[in-house]
Amino acid sequence: MHLCLRPFGAGDAGQAAQLLGLSLLLQLLGLAIGVGGMFLHARVFAPHMARHAGADPRLRNAMTLFPWLYGMIASVLLSILSLAISPAELPARR
Numbered sequence: 073m074h075l076c077l078r079p080f081g082a083g084d085a086g087q088a089a090q091l092l093g094l095s096l097l098l099q100l101l102g103l104a105i106g107v108g109g110m111f112l113h114a115r116v117f118a119p120h121m122a123r124h125a126g127a128d129p130r131l132r133n134a135m136t137l138f139p140w141l142y143g144m145i146a147s148v149l150l151s152i153l154s155l156a157i158s159p160a161e162l163p164a165r166r
Contacts, residue, residue, distance in 0.1 A: 089102075121135055121136055
């Protein structure tokens, strides 16, 4: 995901690309590699998921969709908790 966000200046990867002075062409190449990698990962994972879950959409969701959704919810909640209990002060924007 970091490769995909780099050209847009988002997150630490985008900030690192700007600080390193990477050209837009290299950042777009990273975007293409990142998107291609996500499709490749899905293509490699799909046969294993189909072998275990079969054609039943409920089993497929139980093996793929719901763990991802629950993981994302847990990740967001942990981030909120971390921000809530962090002693760091965020600077005010001008």
